[in-house]
Amino acid sequence: MNTDKEILVALAGNxxxxxxxxxxxxxxxxxxxxNFSGVTVEKYSGKxxxxxxxxxxxxxxxxxxxxxxxxxxVVARNFIIEEKPDLIVNVVDSxxxxxxxxxxTQLMDLxxxxxxxxxxxxxxxxxxxxxxxNQLNRLLGAPTVQTSAAKKTGIDELLDKIIKIKKGELExxxxxxFYSDNLEEQIEKIKQTIDSSKHLNGKxxxxxxxxxxxxxxxxxxxxxxxxxxxxxINPILSEAITRFENKFDSEPEMLLTEERYSLIRGxxxxxxxxxxxxxxxxxxxxxxxxINRITGLPIFLFFMWSIFQLTFTLGDxxxxxxxxLFAFLGDSAAALISNPTAQSIVVDGIIAGVGxxxxxxxxxxxxxxxxxIMEGTGYMARAAxxxxxxxxxxxxxGKSFIPMITGFGCSVPAFMATRTLKSESDRITTMxxxxxxxxxxxxxxxxxITGAFFATKTAGNVLFGIYIFGVGIALLSAxxxxxxxxxxxxxxxxxxxxxxxxxxxxxxxxxxWFKAALYLRKAGTIILFASVLIWISTNYPANEEVAQxxxxxxxxxxxxxxxxxxxxxxxxxxxxxxxxxxxxEYSAAGYIGKFVEPFFAPLGFxxxxxxxxxxxxxxxxxxxxxxxxxxxxxxADESSSALRASLSNDPSYTVATALALMIxxxxxxxxxxxxxxxxxxxxxxxxxxxxxxxxVVIAWVMAFIVYNISSLFL
Amino acid sequence: xxxxxxxxxxxxxxxxxxxxxxxxALSNFESLGLEIGDEVEVTGKFPHNGAIxxxxxxxxxxxxxxxxxxxxxxxDEEIIISLDKxxxxxxxxxxxxxxxGEIRRRLLDMGLVKDAELEIVRSxxxxxxxxxxxxxxxxxxxxxxxxxxxxxFVDLNQEANRNGWYK
Numbered sequence: 001m002n003t004d005k006e007i008l009v010a011l012a013g014n015x016x017x018x019x020x021x022x023x024x025x026x027x028x029x030x031x032x033x034x035n036f037s038g039v040t041v042e043k044y045s046g047k048x049x050x051x052x053x054x055x056x057x058x059x060x061x062x063x064x065x066x067x068x069x070x071x072x073x074v075v076a077r078n079f080i081i082e083e084k085p086d087l088i089v090n091v092v093d094s095x096x097x098x099x100x101x102x103x104x105t106q107l108m109d110l111x112x113x114x115x116x117x118x119x120x121x122x123x124x125x126x127x128x129x130x131x132x133x134n135q136l137n138r139l140l141g142a143p144t145v146q147t148s149a150a151k152k153t154g155i156d157e158l159l160d161k162i163i164k165i166k167k168g169e170l171e172x173x174x175x176x177x178f179y180s181d182n183l184e185e186q187i188e189k190i191k192q193t194i195d196s197s198k199h200l201n202g203k204x205x206x207x208x209x210x211x212x213x214x215x216x217x218x219x220x221x222x223x224x225x226x227x228x229x230x231x232x233i234n235p236i237l238s239e240a241i242t243r244f245e246n247k248f249d250s251e252p253e254m255l256l257t258e259e260r261y262s263l264i265r266g267x268x269x270x271x272x273x274x275x276x277x278x279x280x281x282x283x284x285x286x287x288x289x290x291i292n293r294i295t296g297l298p299i300f301l302f303f304m305w306s307i308f309q310l311t312f313t314l315g316d317x318x319x320x321x322x323x324x325l326f327a328f329l330g331d332s333a334a335a336l337i338s339n340p341t342a343q344s345i346v347v348d349g350i351i352a353g354v355g356x357x358x359x360x361x362x363x364x365x366x367x368x369x370x371x372x373i374m375e376g377t378g379y380m381a382r383a384a385x386x387x388x389x390x391x392x393x394x395x396x397x398g399k400s401f402i403p404m405i406t407g408f409g410c411s412v413p414a415f416m417a418t419r420t421l422k423s424e425s426d427r428i429t430t431m432x433x434x435x436x437x438x439x440x441x442x443x444x445x446x447x448x449i450t451g452a453f454f455a456t457k458t459a460g461n462v463l464f465g466i467y468i469f470g471v472g473i474a475l476l477s478a479x480x481x482x483x484x485x486x487x488x489x490x491x492x493x494x495x496x497x498x499x500x501x502x503x504x505x506x507x508x509x510x511x512x513w514f515k516a517a518l519y520l521r522k523a524g525t526i527i528l529f530a531s532v533l534i535w536i537s538t539n540y541p542a543n544e545e546v547a548q549x550x551x552x553x554x555x556x557x558x559x560x561x562x563x564x565x566x567x568x569x570x571x572x573x574x575x576x577x578x579x580x581x582x583x584x585e586y587s588a589a590g591y592i593g594k595f596v597e598p599f600f601a602p603l604g605f606x607x608x609x610x611x612x613x614x615x616x617x618x619x620x621x622x623x624x625x626x627x628x629x630x631x632x633x634x635x636a637d638e639s640s641s642a643l644r645a646s647l648s649n650d651p652s653y654t655v656a657t658a659l660a661l662m663i664x665x666x667x668x669x670x671x672x673x674x675x676x677x678x679x680x681x682x683x684x685x686x687x688x689x690x691x692x693x694x695x696v697v698i699a700w701v702m703a704f705i706v707y708n709i710s711s712l713f714l
Numbered sequence: 715x716x717x718x719x720x721x722x723x724x725x726x727x728x729x730x731x732x733x734x735x736x737x738x739a740l741s742n743f744e745s746l747g748l749e750i751g752d753e754v755e756v757t758g759k760f761p762h763n764g765a766i767x768x769x770x771x772x773x774x775x776x777x778x779x780x781x782x783x784x785x786x787x788x789x790d791e792e793i794i795i796s797l798d799k800x801x802x803x804x805x806x807x808x809x810x811x812x813x814x815g816e817i818r819r820r821l822l823d824m825g826l827v828k829d830a831e832l833e834i835v836r837s838x839x840x841x842x843x844x845x846x847x848x849x850x851x852x853x854x855x856x857x858x859x860x861x862x863x864x865x866x867f868v869d870l871n872q873e874a875n876r877n878g879w880y881k
Contacts, residue, residue, distance in 0.1 A: 065823035069816045098849040099825050254811070257822040261830070283852075287836075296839035385854045389840040392856065492859055493843050494820040497852040 007055045007166050010079060012107060013091035014100050015062035016378070016498040018119045020044075021149030021507050022091050023059040026159070033514040036075045042419075043075075044514070050159045053166070058085070064099070064496075066106045068219040070422060080110055081204065087113045087165055087172075089158065094118045094131060094146070095499070097268055098261075104140065105260045108177045109208050114142045115161055115172065121146040121154065128275040136271045141174040150504060176207070179259050183252065186240040187211055190233055197229035213237055214252040283378075283499040291382050300386045303379070304405050311367045312409040312440065318362035326355030344539065345532070353531030356619070356673065357524040360412050361516060367406060367413045368515040369508060371420065374402075376503025380420065381495055388493055394475045395482030397421055397491055400430040404474065407437030408467075411674040415681045416515060423491035428687055429481045431678060435670045435695050436474035438467050441620035445665045448624050448638035452647040453658035462662075470666050473698065485690075519677070526676045534618040534672065536588070543586040550579035580629050589614055603664065603703045604657040604711075613664065619671045655714045660707035667699035716870050718801075719754070720766070720782040721793050727755045728787030735784035742781055747773070754787070786870070793867060797860035798844075803871025805833045813862030825849045826863060834871075 013019035023031075027046030036043045044059040060079060061072035068074055080088065090107055092100035107114055118124075118131060124146075133144045143161055147154030164170035178184060190210035212220035213233070224230050244252050290299055330347040337343040374380040384398030391398050399420050406414035414434045421427040446466060450459040482490070557563065557571045584590050593611030600610045608630045616623040628636035628643055636643040647653055669675065669692050679688040722728055730752045733743050748754075748770065757767045757774065764779040777785075783801070794809055808830045811821055825848060826832075832848035843856045 065819070067819050067823070069819055096849070096851045099851055102823065102825065254822065254827070258827045258829075261825055261827050287852075291836070291838070291845075293836075293839050381854070385838050385843060385845065386840075388856065389838060389842045392842075492817045492820045493854060493856045494817065494824055494859060495854050496824070497845060497854050499851075 005053050007053055007087065007162060008058070008083070008085040009055055009087045009089055009162060010058045010060050010083075010085040011089050011091060012060045012076060012080075012103065013062060013117075013119075014064055014093065014103060016496065017062065017091050017093040017100060018149050019062055019091040020059060020511075021504055022089075022117060022119060022147060022155075022158075023057060024504075024506055024510060025149050025152060025155050027057055029510070031510075033518060036079070041071055041075045042514075042518075048159070051163055053163055055159070055162060057089075058083075063103065065103060066110075067215075068217050071424070072422065074219065077110070080107075080112055085112070087115065087162055089115050089117055089162070090142075091117045091119050091147075094120050094124045095127065095129070097131075097272060098264055099496075101140075101264045101267070102260060105177055105263065108141070108173075109211055111173060111176065111205050111208065113165060113172045115158065115165070116140055116142050116144045117147045117154070117158060118144055119147050119149065122148040122151045130273045132271040136267065139267045139270065141176075142172050143170055177260075177263065179256065182244075182247070183214070183255060183259065186214060186236075186243075186252070189236050189240075190214070193229060193232050193236060196232075197227065211256065214240065215256055216251070216253050281499070286500050287382070287497075290379070291386055296386050300383055303374075303383070304402070307367070307370045307374075307402075308405055308409060310370060311363050311406065311413070315362040315366050319359055322355065322359050322362070326351055326358075329355075345535070348539075349532045349535040350528075352535070353528045356531050357520070357527045360410065360519070360673065363410055364413045364416065364519055365512055365516050367417060369512045371402070371417060372508045372511040373503065375420070376501070376508060378498040378500045381497050384493075384495070385497065392490070392493075394478045395486075395490060396430060396478050397423070397426040398493065400426060400478075403430050403434060404437055407434040407439060410439050410441070411435055411437075411670045412519075412677045415674065415677045416519065418681065421491070425482070425486040426491050428682060429478050429486060431682060432481060432687070432691055432694065433474040433477050435674070435691070436470045436477065436667060438470045438666055439620065439670065439674075441671065442665055444621050444638040445616075445623050446662055448627070448643065448647070449658045449662050451638070452644040453653075453655050462659075466662055466666055469663065473667060473702070477694070477698070526680075527673045530672045530676065531618070534589075534615075537592075538584060538587050538589045538615065540587060542583065546582050546586060547579060550575055550582070577629075577633060581631075584611065584626070584629050599700075602707075603660045603700065604652075604654070604707050605661065605664075606652055609657075609661060613668070616665065617669065617672055619673070620665065623665060654711070656707050656710040659710050660703040663706050664699045664703040667695060667702055669695045669699075715790070715792070715867065716786055716788055717793050717867055718783050718870065719756075719777075719785040719787050720779060721795050721799065721867075722756045722787060722789060723791070723793065724756050724758055726789065726791045726793075727753060728789035728791070729753050730785055731788050732786045733784055734786050735781075739781060739784045743785065746775055746777060748775075748777075748785075794864050795866075797846075797863040797865050798857040800834050800865065801871060802834050802836055804867065805831065805869040805871070806865035807831050807868050809864045809866050811863055813859065817859055817862065821855075821859070821863065824853055826853075831868060832865075 011019055011023055023044065023046070027048050030048070031044055031046030034043050034045075035041065041061050046057050048055045048057065058079065060076040063070070063073045063076050066073050066077045079085070088107060090104050092104065104114075104116060116136075118133065118136075124131065131146075133146065137144050143165075145154050145158045145161060147158060161170055165172050179187070187207065187210045190213060191206045194206040194209055209220055209224070213224065214237070224233060240252060244250060244255060248255060289295060330351045333351060334343055334347050337346055371380070374383065380399070383402070386398070387401045388398030391400050400418075402420065403414045403417040406417050411434050414437070415431055418427045418430050418434075421430060446463055450462050454462050553575050554572050557568055557575065560568070563571070590611055593614050594607045596614065597605075597607045597610045600606075600613070605613070608627070611630060612623045612626040615626040624638050624643075625636075627647070628640070631643060631646040633640065633642050633646065675688070675692070678691055679685075682688060682691070716731065717728070719728065719730070730748065730750055732750060733740050752770050755769045757769050759766065765776045766779065766782050767774065767776045769775075797806070800806055808826055808828055810828065811818060811826055813821060830848055832846045835845040835847050835852060837844045838854075843854045844860060845852055845854050847853075
């Protein structure tokens, strides 16, 4: 990098400043998504060829500031300090300069080369606001460009100026931001001390470090404390802080912020002319309907319901198609491969595995389209605003609501939807409780069990009770996690309610696609691998002797001339089912099931249920098909009356067992695909371990309680 | 300066100018022996039951918080309250931010610094969080977070109690 014809440009700006739209206009589809190292903050970068130059753009996360509090802000400033981009394009929302320029003042402190893109210029025109850009250039000491991603204006001018700055034909960063004498005096003192140290030369800007020390910045503090020069800096700093305390009854941090804002106010007064205030803006009008006291909640619930329906009801059609396609591929492959082992591994292992990955794709695409629309229009912040009170009671954030609702459909997209939550504690807590929101794959299990053990009248109530029980456990667990591991810390709800805007289609599609690509690349490969592993564990080790016995029986039936063809087929089907049953019994999964039987015994589960539950880790609906196999019923599903009869006629099962089983299925670890996605999203083994243990422990304890109490009464 | 009796600090005085409420509030007001034009002084605070003890001339009486928020007084005092106590429509100016840690940093970043002007736009359907408008944009914050922000009145929204529900 940094050769003559290559330019590295970082895009910085507030959330909702239209930064991402500008980024998309600059690089188009020529971009890729990854993570900033060490954190789950997405990093979008893309290349643009322009006038013989290759410009690499990196879209930094949207932030209001550059403090050490949020991972986004740390990532953004570390990128600027460590990667040293040639230039920063600071995208600001021209309709809201006061707050947007606050970040600009912090970028000025970093003394990096900068262009300020005054975005949303079309809205400025519409609102009759005029900005004296020349004067603003002078005040900020950086060139400005008026841009509009919606109208695609100013993009070329921006590119031209980037190249001019690279060539040295355009001046930028002409002056620093100066504070009042009191502050400057202290900044200068600390700066000189830092300059005198050889250890910090080069990498950091000494003036910036001084300002950050006065601002009480955690990261800079820790950085400096490890340095020998700290012995000299510490007394100066403490003295400065006491002095401000005495003189202004305030801290340097507060004063620096106040001065930044007054500088901005001054600059705006000098350069921006507003028309006389109109009566009511569009946003105010829409808000008076969407979030007012009476209609706010019902409208919110309606939107949530719509998203759920779109994701899972509409998503069902392409899912069905994908399933059919893979069934067809499996059949075709089966026809081509004659070796039964190779056939099984290709059909039941690989093709079924790939299908198992792709089958989630429609859900993920639709859900993320909906979420992008909500974020893009500005409704997401309102949705959080409406439900925050309830969610906060349980230590959660208003935005936790959406992933939780999504969890009723499927945990995989739900885990991914937690990305809208910014603080790690809120995000991890939400992810940890999502499994208790009963996903749709668990439904067949409930249908089978309630159908077998409860009258049609009560079955519905039992089913509803199970769902409510899950929600209750989820909320209480959230409270528990927040009280214990997260020390009650929660992301402040100091949040902008951005003006309503129509998002560009390009941005929506791109965001949706990148989420999907992330899923396919990161989770998909592991899910595929696991599917093969699970296939092996349910098929191996194969007991050839037993299989041979069944084959002999089949051969016997076939050679029996006294039987009609129909009777033969019937008998063979029974033997085949028994063969499958014994195959599962002798497989690794079967051994595991029998091995863990003592663990399940206090819940009233025998080895058959144990195996089913173990297999349920592959996917929850497999619990039903495993039971069918174990009862030697072949391909029976949850509505099969034969399977229901086998269960309800089994003397070892009671209503208490049925309830305990449903509670266990409700609460225990979700399927493997979900677990992989959880791990990818949480990023740390300790969370994945907690997620696995907590869910199994709580499932066991609850099932135990339910089993014993209901054994007494039922 | 006009303000609500509810916001008057202990040992401060004000003159009642009107009751900003319906007939129920008005008859409550009258049954306490209060009249428009009375000078009253707040003599203490009972934070637990929410009642406010008052002295009118030499007579001690106690009124509920709800009624106190509907009584508009004229006072010379500069009244400073925490932001969570303000009502929809009130126009305010920040005096000081006393929060700590991340919340303080967030508030400062958003421009809630000394002398910033803001207006309470609405509260969420369930009463918390609230939405304020400052520097031309809308910001939401929880009541708990608003407790650390101290503000003085620029203008009091006298209609808030009567017509505020639809906001």
